[in-house]
Amino acid sequence: MENNRPLNVGMVGGSSGFITNAHQRAIFMDGTRRVSAAALSSNPEKAMKAASEWPYPIEGYESYDSMLEEELKKPNGERIDYVLIQTPNHAHFDPAKKFIKAGIPVFCEKPLTLNLDESIILSDLVKEKRIPFCVAHTYLGHWTTRLARHIVQSGLLGEIRWVDSCYLQAWMAIRSSNPEFKETTWRLNKNISGISNCGGDIGTHALMQLRYITGLDIDEVSAHLETFFKWNENDEDNLDDHFTAYCKLSNGGKALVRATQIAIGHKNDLRIEVNGAKGSLRWAQEESEKLVVSPLGKPDRTYYRDPNLATDDFLTDLPDELLKENTIPWGHSEGFHDAFARLHRCFETDVRAYQSGTYNETDGSKYATVDDGLIGIHFVEKAVESSRNGHAWVKL
Template structure:
């Protein structure tokens, strides 16, 4: 991909998700401001049109660019001379594919939260759209931006640590140690619902981050994986704890552990 000429301005960002009661959308918006390379100018902040528009003042998004739905935003922004340069998709898992597809097909650059899609077929379809349209498309594994993570990666690449023989990664939380989904708590409700979260619960939600750090820092790919997932909260539909044992391509052994039911952790 060619390097684009400098714009001499901040990138215009659009946010999908992040309305009142949401979590990660606010994080992405804040990060964009802290990085000082983007300004949030438009959004479809909720699947509920009223909430989407009511949430816009929280982000200083002007009313005329506070959209009630993704189709409305795609149509309106496509006609603007100052349309958004990219959109950040910060919505529950089951919505990622259709949202990303709509924007990519319309020629917008996309940053999408993980998981990219629910299955390989959808991912391949998105890849074909990106190839055809030439848009920039990325998936946010946000922990790779931490300075110490970048330092660790550089040390491995420079050979400072020698050959990597073992990788141990873990991500431990405790906020799902009770069944918050029974109380209709928003973040718990969709994360524990297979129709919205996908095939995995805790391991898909945060275990992927732990694995990605090992992959990013070492550059190693897995050859064999054995994984055991558990459900400790009775009646829950998806895993809330799990451990994977990985053999990497150079023979190194690794473990990835993720929990959302460990007492003493938020």
């Protein structure tokens, strides 16, 4: 790295979305990254206006094409070091492809693309260019998610038999009383959202949480995609707001991956339960500092971030890097922004390695990769196929 300068991040999209605020905080959290440039809207005037109203000086661009063109003219150290794509789903593929081709690492929102063909193109390009690429599956960044991964993948729960991973929300039911609602959310438009609303938007988070913690893949799926709120006369235009996928896991176990936007009372209720032959664990993002583990024949135990975990009799071989994480001291709460920051921090390490010529392809242990994004899109497409074919079992 040249003289410890902070990395410059360029943003594509984000004049309004809440996720921009979260990314922005996460980018700044360590003092080693900063937002330097942005193309904030598909409308050039709005993009420039939003950039000029940004709370601190950034270089505004009328489009991501002009941002790429102008940034490439700058010398290393002044140009953007990576780009963050936080546009609606249909506008991930084109900027991602162009920035990868130009050799600029990409941090992209989920779901990766609108369809599998686009995801395959991105995956191939990332491999060809050997370039860092992160898909923003936020919840992999929670310290407790990483502890859960260690527990399952070091065999402490034995062979995994059953996983229940779900993401439960209420917003569709809450906003349905507003007649203008359909016009104000792109998530209901299949040309922007993709072939699944609920499955693509939050089912992919539930899937990624399962795959990251267990290291298992989905071999076959039998799914029900349902639409409780029908906004369009033509039924084919009504995307799912309730997504249920029964799955066969790659080790022979079974899983339920489900998501809903109609469950009144649930806010961002992502939760996972992993059951193995020697015990089980339960984690929920709304109480993300806590991990409950039930070893077979022993009392339940609740783990928090704690230096004493190094001496715990159940958590054998807890990796040093987990205990020495650069984070807020034990007992002060981490949350959503810290999870995002952990992803950006790990991505920064890879970007700096890439720039110094020492980058080896990421193994997916720190953040979701382009192939994780591709698997998410594949899963959603196969779930839709299954649902349309009488919930038949479909192989992935």
